[in-house]
Amino acid sequence: MSKFLALSLIFLIIIIIVLPAALVRGCSFAPVPAPRIDRSPIESPAGEIxxxxxxxxxxxxxxxxxxxxxxxxxxxxxxxxxxxxxxxxxxxxxxxxxxxxxxxxxxxxxxxxxxxxxxxxxxxxxxxxxxxxxxxxxxxxxxxxxxxxxxxxxxxxxxxxxxxxxxxxxxxxxxxxxxxxxxxxxxxxxxxxxxxxxxxxxxxGTRWWLTEQKLSSAKFATNILPYVTAVPVSSAGRPLLEAASRSDSGRVLTLRVAGESVRGRDFRSAMGLPSTNFTWKIDGEQITFTSRGYGHxxxxxxxxxxxxxxxxxxxxxxxxxxxxxxxxxxxxxxx
Ligand SMILES: [Zn+2]
Ligand SMILES: [Zn+2]
Incomplete structure (x- = not known):
């Protein structure tokens, strides 16, 4: 390789890589000051507790x-x-x-x-x-x-x-x-x-206002098992579910799973639902829960x-x- 070519290569590297890098670094020299954390002690009218x-x-x-x-x-x-x-x-x-x-x-x-x-x-x-x-x-x-x-x-x-x-x-x-x-x-x-x-x-309209969870019949049967004596599916393989009582706010207090009574709060934790205010739809092998809110x-x-x-x-x-x-x-x- 000729000396001229080698020099040109070095020159090119400077133009393409080193110079822009130096420029960018040069531009970022004035950092935006972050707000300071106010750690002054929090005084209570009740004194130090x-x-x-x-x-x-x-x-x-x-x-x-x-x-x-x-x-x-x-x-x-x-x-x-x-x-x-x-x-x-x-x-x-x-x-x-x-x-x-x-x-x-x-x-x-x-x-x-x-x-x-x-x-x-x-x-x-x-x-x-x-x-x-x-x-x-x-x-x-x-x-x-x-x-x-x-x-x-x-x-x-x-x-x-x-x-x-x-x-x-x-x-x-x-x-x-x-x-x-x-x-x-x-x-x-x-x-x-x-x-x-x-x-x-x-x-x-906030994040947990209305949410949907989908479960297969098989998953439903596994989840509910700790709360019932038998696997609650019909001969057609569908979950057997009916609401027995709801509070005035619409939350499920108890429901019947294949004839057995299960508390709404137990059912919620078994299915991993965000609240006890839920409805469901059974579609073939799939059950869809629609829940309102999150928490008790x-x-x-x-x-x-x-x-x-x-x-x-x-x-x-x-x-x-x-x-x-x-x-x-x-x-x-x-x-
Ligand atoms: Zn609210
Ligand atoms: Zn504790």
Missing amino acids: NIRVYRHDLNEIVELPLEEYLVGVVAAEMPASFGQEALKAQAVVARTYTVNQMIHYGGPGCSVNPGADICTISGHCQAWETEEDSLGKWPAADAAAHLNKIRQAVRDTAGKVITYDGKLIDAVFHSTCGGQTEDSEKVWSTAMPYLRGVACTYCE GVGLCQYGADGQAKAGKTYEEIISYYYTGIEMGTLSPWQ
Whole structure:
């Protein structure tokens, strides 16, 4: 190869690769400053309160300031993109639930972790995540702003709790009611005066408003087996299903599967349905469930809370909407 050719090649490489790379790098020299995380302490009118949290990930009990713990609960329980007043409502609901659990305030603590007020298992006590987990799950560009929103929601409601008749309420909540929340006794055994079903159209059209699940007859038979004595298919191989009773909100209380009675909530968990408010259609070997909402349907509807926040409602209005006859209170100081 001639010297001229070699030199031309080097020149070409510079023009095609090195120069554009240098230019691009040169252009990216002014990074957009990310919003700063506001980690200033969250002060409560009730003073400094510490909670003993059993951290499932560490397999140990850690002591945290209550309001800081609540930041991790709100981040784990509600999308940070929700309206600010919905996040504030969630913070008050989580605080009420948490304080009800605390041994110091006469609560039972976490029943499976002696010495802990609460654990981080969502199916047992209440979901919670570390700040690192929260920042990691959000898109990097939104992470700081999301955390600031949640910290502000906790800060703006610090020490606030929900009471009925002077006592803290059992502040249950769910994702999406699907049009009507449920009376507590239709889901559990106790009728609570503040857990009454209310109409809610604020969650209309959101992710879990109406969903569909398809199952084969064979899969249906396998799933229902733990709840019945015989495989419930007709001679034609079709599931035998009939609704026995529904609540006023439309949720299935019991249904009959090949003549045997199965509770709506058991049927929901057997089939993996988002709620007990479902209908079905049997088409040959396939059964299609159409479900309304997601969750048990009692207390605050989270997607509804977001709808109300976006419609300009305050967190107090949102809370009073879903918990009948309650009052807002401030936590008594730690003594
Ligand atoms: Zn627990
Ligand atoms: Zn709703």
